[in-house]
Amino acid sequence: MVDDLVTRATLAGAGLSLATGPLGCFVVWRRMAYFGDATAHAAILGVALALATDLPVTVGTLIVALAMALTVAGLASRGWAMDTTLGVLSHSALAFGLVAVSYFPTVRTDLSAWLFGDILMVGRADLALIWGGAALVAALIAWRWQALLTATLNEDLAHAAGHAPARERLVLVIALAVVVAVALKVVGALLIAAMLIIPAASARWLAKSPESMAGLAVAIGVVSVVAGLQLSLWQDTPAGPSIIVAAAAIFALTGALSRLPAGRLAGRRRG
Template sequence: MLDDFLVRAMLAGVGVAVAAAPLGCFVVWRRMAYFGDATAHAAILGVALSLALSTSIFTGALAVALVMAMTVSSLSGRGYAMDTLLGVLAHSALAFGLVAVSFLQGVRLDLGAYLFGDILAVSRSDLAVIWGGAALILTLTVWRWSPLLTATLNPDLAYANGIDPKREQLVLTLGLAIVVAVAIKVVGALLIVALLIIPAASARPLARTPEAMALIAAGLGGFAALAGLRLSFNYDTPSGPTIVCVAAVVFALTNTIARLNNLRSQN
C-alpha cells in the first residue's frame, strides 16, 4: 500500500497535522506566530548545511531550527523589541539559507520543494521521520501539558505551583523545532507556520476546553491535508499551498458560524 505515492502523501499530511495541532494551540495562545516563522525560515539554512555535510535533511533542519529558537529565547527580554528581533532573525536566516544553497556545487536541489513543500515526493523513510517526530511531540505535549498550560495562562500562578515558565518555554521551543524539521518536506519552510496556526485558530471557536481545542485542531488539520491533496490532484495545483488554502477556508467557515451563533444568542 505504501508504494502508492498518494497514500504516502496522505499519511504524511495527517502526520504533520497531528504533530502541529497541540503546539499550534500554544502558539495561538502565546501569540508566537512570528517566533514560529523565524524558526521555520532558519530550516532552509539547515537544509543547505545538511547537503554540504552529506547528512540527513531532518538532522540539519532540526539543529538549525533549534539554534534559532534558542537564540530568540535567550535574546528576548534583553532590551530588544520582540517583533523587531524576530523580523531581523527570520528574514536574515532565510536569506543566509538561500545564499548558502547557491554555493552548493554538484548538488541538484529543488529549492521550491523546501520553500513550499513537495508532499507528493515523500518516501517511506520520510514517513518514518514524520510519524516518529509526531509521536515524540505528542509524548512531550502529554507529559508537559499541565505545566505548559499553567505557564501559558499565568506565569505568576506557575511560579506559585513550582513551575518554571522559562523551562516550559524551552519545552515548547524544542517541540516547535521538531515540527519544523518534520514538516519542511510536506508544506515547506514558508508555509509551516500556517499549518501550525490556522487549524488551531479554526478550532478555537468550536472548543470549550484547551484539550478539546487541541483535538479539534488535529482533526481540522488532517482534513485540510486530505482535502488539499485531493483538490491538488484533481486540479493540478501545488500541494502545499492548496492544503493551506483549504485550512484558510475552514478557518473562515468556523469563525463565521461562531459569529452567527453569537448574534442569534444575543437576539
C-alpha cells in the same frame, strides 16, 4: 501508483497534524506566530548546512532550527523588542539560507520543494521519520500539558504551582524545532508556520476548553491535508500550498459559523 502516492502523502500530513495541532494551540495562545516563522525560515539554512557537511537534511534542519529557537527564546528573556527582532531574524535566516543553497547547483532546481514542500514524494522512510517526530512532540506536550498551560496563562501562577516558566518555554522551543525538521518535506519552510497557526486558530472558534481546542486542531489539520491533496489532484496545483488553502477555507468557514446566533445555528443543525 497515484493512489499509493496519495496514501503516503495523506499519512504524512496526518502525522504532521498530530504534532502541529496541540503545538499550534500554544503558538496561538502565546502569540508566537513570528517565533514560528523565524524558526521555520531557518530550515533553509539547515538544508545548506546538511549539504555542506554531508549530514542528513533532517539533522541539519533540526540543528539550525533549534539554534534559532534557542536564540529567539534567549533574546525574549532579556527583554528585547521581539516584533522587530523576530522580523530581522526571520527574513535574515531565510535570505542567508537561500544564498548558501545557491552554492550547490544540484539543489537549485529542487529549491521550491524545500520552500513549499513536496508531500507527494514522501517515501516510507520519510513516513517513519514524520510519525516518529510527531509522536515525540505530541508525547512531550501531553507530558507537560498542565505546566505549559499554567505558564501560558500566568507565569506568577506557574511559579506558585511549582512550575518553571523558563523550562516550559524550552519545552516549546524543542518541540517547535522538531516539528520544523519533520515538516520541511511536507509543506516546506514558508508554509510550516501556517500549518501551526491556521488549524489552531480555526479550532479556537469552536472549542470550549484547551483540550478540545487541541483535539479539534489535529482534526482540522487532517481534514485540510485530505482536502488540499484532492484540490491538488483535481486542479493540478502545488500540494503544499493547496493544503494551506484548504486550511484557510476551513478557518473562514468556522469563523462564519461562530458568528451565527446559537439558536439559529442549532436550528440549522436540526434541519
